[in-house]
Amino acid sequence: MPTSPPTLGTLLKGLRARENWTLKEMSAKSGIPVSTLSKIEHDRLTLTYDKLQGLAKRLGMRMTDLFAEDQEEPVQLVTARRSLGDVARSVRVETPNYDYYYLCTELRRKRMIPVVTKIRARSAEQFGELVRHSGEEFIYVLSGAIEVQTEFYDPVTLKPGQSLYIDSSMGHAYLAADGCEEAEVLAVMSSPEEELMESLLTLHHGQRADAAENENEPPTLGRRLRGGL
Template identity: 40%
Template sequence: MTGTARSTLGSALRAIRKERRWSLAEASKHTGLAISTLSKIENGQRSLTYDKLIELAGSLQVDIARLFSGASDGSTASHALLGRRSVQRDGDGFTIEAGVYSYRYLAEDLINKRFSPIVMDLHARSVQAFDGLLRHAGEEFAFVIEGEVELHTELYAPLKLKAGESVYFDSNIGHAYLNAGDGPARILTIASSPIPNDNPLDLPVALPAQS
């Protein structure tokens, strides 16, 4: 992870904490994360996996995109849902190194997304490299871009996938992707994102016609 990516996550967390006038101890009470962990995140010494980022965003009651920007609420992040779009060029996106994975979050400038597209480079080659299987609300689709991948879950036998193959599953169950080949392994994952309000713009909802 580059220094810029590190400082962005840390700066975003620090900005939220300062806006709310929380000490690290107060932030720890709200998020459930240890003071030392929060300090390491703010100083770019600790990263979080996707499931932990979702938990952090939920505990702070912010959209996960806010964790990719040091800007304040109501800032440059795109709030409009109608007609919006986000274009990513090669190398664009917010990158987090989490040891077992390298995450590149796409369309990170948009909030209230229905799903989160992420390009992941897989480094772990055994489930022992994980601090427990990952899990988060929603469903997940993974497409293998490069290499060989082995998906471990709580319910099924390990599943091996090659470039061009894909899997769709319930991400509430514990899961982990492993690099199962000799070279690099890269996947595109699309994870559904819980949204606090299904009608965030308070748009009029069409009612069925009365007979």
């Protein structure tokens, strides 16, 4: 019988249960108020990417473990693992400017992170500072059009079927191109670092939704997918 896809709230609740932490104990370890943690666990509040990155660091864990479901993993060298990607089973993260669908999240310690992203940011002001992180990345436009801004090159516009491969340590930003309300892309990031997911969060650095912890902000992060979007 099919099960519902996980939300960040259920994943955090499962982590807290595995570690046998109370909300107060997790608040002390993470630096996030108890009331905020409770709202996140009940999928009523979002977190910014910076907050997610800080949460993982304070808890001393990899981002892949933060996003992973509660299941035992044998301590052994994996030589033939497999994961079928499905947007309806992805871990979905929503922000005012972007929606991210993290695929194949049940695999831990992976060196490639596949993400389907819907891009709505239209300007550098919306995106924020150019981002940099370890490794390399490949981006392929599925629909719409995007403008790619990079540190050492002039901006370039990509349309459906076009792609770009870059060194991720070079400052970069992805924006919806002129005349495009929303673009959808497939991005695959890779790095020799085991903590790739944690490093990858800087990709979203420009989306400083400071109002995310404001009780008046509509809930986005951790919203459960229903019927595949």
